[in-house]
Amino acid sequence: MKLAERMSRIGVESAFDVLVRARALEAQGRSVIHLEIGEPDFDTPRHIVEAAKKALDEGWTHYGPTQGLPELREAIAAYVSRTRGIAVGPQQVSVVPGGKPIIFFPMLALLEPGDKVIYPNPGFPIYESMIRYLGATPVAMPLEEKRGFSFDLDLFRSHLTDGTKMVVLNSPQNPTGGVIPRQDIEALADMLRDRDVMVLSDEIYSRIAYGTEPPVSIASFPGMLEKTIILDGFSKTYAMTGWRMGYGVMPAWLVDAVNKLMVNSNSCTASFTQRAGIAALTGPQDCVDRMVTEFRRRRDAICAGLNRIPGFRCALPGGAFYAFANVTGTGMRSKELADFLLYEAGVSCLDGGCFGEYGSGYVRFSYANSLENLMEAVQRIRKAAARWEPAAVGKG
Numbered sequence: 046m047k048l049a050e051r052m053s054r055i056g057v058e059s060a061f062d063v064l065v066r067a068r069a070l071e072a073q074g075r076s077v078i079h080l081e082i083g084e085p086d087f088d089t090p091r092h093i094v095e096a097a098k099k100a101l102d103e104g105w106t107h108y109g110p111t112q113g114l115p116e117l118r119e120a121i122a123a124y125v126s127r128t129r130g131i132a133v134g135p136q137q138v139s140v141v142p143g144g145k146p147i148i149f150f151p152m153l154a155l156l157e158p159g160d161k162v163i164y165p166n167p168g169f170p171i172y173e174s175m176i177r178y179l180g181a182t183p184v185a186m187p188l189e190e191k192r193g194f195s196f197d198l199d200l201f202r203s204h205l206t207d208g209t210k211m212v213v214l215n216s217p218q219n220p221t222g223g224v225i226p227r228q229d230i231e232a233l234a235d236m237l238r239d240r241d242v243m244v245l246s247d248e249i250y251s252r253i254a255y256g257t258e259p260p261v262s263i264a265s266f267p268g269m270l271e272k273t274i275i276l277d278g279f280s281k282t283y284a285m286t287g288w289r290m291g292y293g294v295m296p297a298w299l300v301d302a303v304n305k306l307m308v309n310s311n312s313c314t315a316s317f318t319q320r321a322g323i324a325a326l327t328g329p330q331d332c333v334d335r336m337v338t339e340f341r342r343r344r345d346a347i348c349a350g351l352n353r354i355p356g357f358r359c360a361l362p363g364g365a366f367y368a369f370a371n372v373t374g375t376g377m378r379s380k381e382l383a384d385f386l387l388y389e390a391g392v393s394c395l396d397g398g399c400f401g402e403y404g405s406g407y408v409r410f411s412y413a414n415s416l417e418n419l420m421e422a423v424q425r426i427r428k429a430a431a432r433w434e435p436a437a438v439g440k441g
């Protein structure tokens with residue numbers, strides 16, 4: 046049987062492939078430090094787990110409303126209104142199984158073949174995968190290391206045409222850890238306000254940021270709320286990747302479309318996990334603060350360590366839990382280097398090229414691992430660096 050033609054255009058997420066290769070090495074008895082996978086290494090906070098157990102005992106084991114439990118949608122609306130400085134209600138909230146469906150469903154609902162979508166490159170691979178899958182045209186916006194991995198705004202303006210149907214923003218960003226500064230978001234809002242476009246603002250890392258000001262949402266600028274789909278969820282903020290629970294905040298007309306796609310695919314998000322979601326959003330938040338404090342400590346340590354490796358240059362990321370090191374100075378291609386680090390040094394990381402063509406020349410290290418393991422990884426890489434050092438010196 047032949048697969049549908051569109052399946053030739055769908056992509057995958059390389060982190061999972063690299064994880065499989067790393068696990069195969071471990072099965073042969075090799076020691077591997079895992080810096081490839083993008084999930085907090087912390088346990089889900091206790092009070093959230095207890096809320097889920099209680100919900101199971103209380104019988105939250107049946108279908109619920111497609112859009113999400115009203116009480117959870119109320120809690121999400123209040124949380125998003127508070128954290129973004131906007132006013133949204135539960136009718137603008139869609140609860141779905143993870144953050145990813147808020148890429149999948151709104152794109153499925155909005156994009157026609159040929160529509161242009163501007164998206165960050167390097168970026169989360171699912172954006173480009175879905176754009177291509179739907180027959181729309183991906184327009185890659187390179188992220189600029191010298192601008193803290195933000196866009197070149199003049200280039201953005203030149204890419205914007207009447208055919209642009211959607212713009213994808215992601216801040217804090219995967220894989221670079223970049224945070225788009227307020228003035229850039231404001232400039233983007235000014236360029237988009239009077240256009241017939243939707244912005245998919247992926248804010249899944251919104252709470253994992255290290256600056257004095259929280260990351261800014263484009264939805265908070267005048268006229269932008271009705272053009273924006275905010276993607277957020279529980280996976281990163283509350284270390285709940287395996288629970289599969291996320292949400293979108295978007296205009297009510299788009300919620301209706303997402304509801305139809307949800308009822309055709311999932312019926313609803315699991316009921317007892319949604320009860321735990323209420324506990325996450327309305328309960329104590331010191332668990333998040335503690336996690337971010339620890340991530341900051343690790344970020345500082347791994348970036349300092351990577352910057353001491355010949356041929357590596359690593360900017361201090363403003364958010365998320367990824368260090369995105371420029372490795373062009375090693376004289377090796379980033380794909381070869383990532384393989385070399387896995388097979389020769391026992392450090393599993395991702396070639397920046399997995400995140401799009403403009404990611405080549407970089408390697409992503411997820412610092413969702415203990416400080417001790419991170420320091421061991423840096424030691425292993427330093428030792429392995431003897432093999433490329435001459436090239437680095439040669440390249441200056």
Ligand SMILES: Cc1ncc(COP(=O)(O)O)c(C=O)c1O
Pocket residue numbers: 083142143144145146169215218219247249278279280281286290291
């Ligand atoms: C930028 C970005 N958006 C969305 C997601 C998806 O999150 P979830 O696991 O909740 O589907 C991820 C996960 O890695 C991500 O990095």
